[in-house]
Amino acid sequence: MREFGYERVHDVPGAVALLGADPDARCLGGGTNLVDLMKSGVERPGLLVDVRELPLDHIESTPDGGLRIGATVTNSDLAAHPEVRRRYPALAQAVLAGASGQLRNMATVGGNLLQRTRCGYFTDLSKPCNKRTPGSGCSAVEGEHHNHAVLGATEHCVAIHPSDMGVALAAFDAVVTYETVDGPGELPLADFYLPVGDTPHLETALPPGALITGVVLPPVPCAAVSRYRKVRERASYAFAIGSIAAAVDVEDGVVREARIAFGAVASRPWRARVAERALTGGPVSAEAFAAAADAELAAARPLSHNGYKVTLLRNLVVAVLTELTEEAAR
Template sequence: MKEFAYRRATAVRDALVSVAGQDDARFLAGGTNLVDLMKRGVEAPARLVDVRALPLAGVDEDHNGDLVIGATTTNSDVAAHPEVRRRYPALSQAVLAGASGQLRNMATVAGNLLQRTRCPYFADLPSACNKRVPGSGCAALEGVHHNHAILGASRACVATNPSDMAVPMMLFDAVVRYETLDGEGEIPISRFYRPVSDTPHLETALPDGALITSVRLPGAAAGRQSRYRKVRERSSYAFATVSVAADLVVRSGQVSEVRIALGGVASHPWRARVAEAELRGGPATPERFRAAAEAELDAAVPLPHNGYKVRLARNLIQSVLTEIAR
């Protein structure tokens, strides 16, 4: 591992000043992703600024009824919080599905949303990877790609986003709050992750040097019947092959409101807006759920070895919506 400087920040502004103008400085909280990448040589920061001691942890309801989750709140604390479990159960379910208990005790909300892809070529220094070395190519296109993207990818990158937490965050229209030396700002999670296009190394819309301070879950988006289901290659501690977060409101047999988000299929959590539009106002039946899923997946462009994800995502959407509608 490359030698690096370490500083423990005592205030948010102290942390921001410590990384200002330094492209090779990184914020450190739980370190469950960053430290692994440093060990592999994928990340080689010259300075780490530890933000774990900053007053950015906790889950609170604001005056608007929104739930505000601090950036350094651990995944375990998010999953166990009574208001998260009551109002946003898909979020609690996703976090519990996301990692081992030891990792959940260390990993933080901001770090989870910012974690890098688990594509094996990204982590393998001799391999071509536009996300790691812009312009070097994408080894996954002609290599092992059975677990890669089927939606929203490009010839520059077919990696998927590994975050379980980010999928229900997309479902509930979360807003990411941050701070820079110029002041505070926020980004809806629908715009937080950048499209792949030909610049996959530019992953989020955060300004340079920004520190995430919290994530806000709108009270109006709460879905007490929401569900998160994850298909993975083994039952414990594995990243999603495909996952679905969904919330459904049925009145008199008709779909009044619906939200669907997918994980494991794109470079970012995928909001299934085509399927949602197909379902609103129609009958809440398995056949209708299947047709809506197929409409969403018409845009899929699978690679030679991951076409099974199209069928898997379709079946998973249908199954989760049918379960909620009962």
């Protein structure tokens, strides 16, 4: 492991000053991903800025009826918060599905957003990886890729984003807030993660030296009837091979609004807007749900060993929307 400096900060201006002054600096929250990558040599920061004691560990209601979630809120506290469970149950379910209790006690909201892919070639320094070493190639395209992307990928990278929390945040139009030496800023989650293109090493639209300060969830009335469903290869703690966050508002047997996002199928949480448009104004039926899923998944480009994900996602859409509409009808 490369030698690195360490600074513990207690206020946002101090953290931003350190991050802005050193391009090799990284924020240390729970360290559940960053420290592992440092041990393997993938991440080699010159300075760790410990942000755990920043005053960003609160969850509070916004004047318009949404929620503001601080960047250092732990995943455990996020999942247990009564307003999260009441207003955005899919978010609480996603966080609980995302990791073991020990990891949730350490991991932070800001760190969850910035976690890197779990692609085996990314963490294996002996193999080419465009995300780790731009221009070296993507080993997964012709290699082991059964859990890789079927949407939004390119020949330059087929890795997936591993976050469960991010999938639910994507479904509810979350906004990421940040601070830099030039002042505060914000990014809708839809714009926070960059498309793969030919630069997969560029993962977010955060400005250099930015400190994530929190996430704002707007009021989404239909989110109160929402669900997160995760499919994994074993029942115990594991990363998803496919997941969905969904919410639906139904009146008189007609879908008035639908929110759907997929996980473990792209380099970022995938908002299924085509499926949402197909559902809105249509009937509540398994056939309509399947047709909406098919419309979204028409853009899928599976590799030779991960085509099962298309069928998996289609089944998830039908199953979860059926459960939600039956629940809303009670």
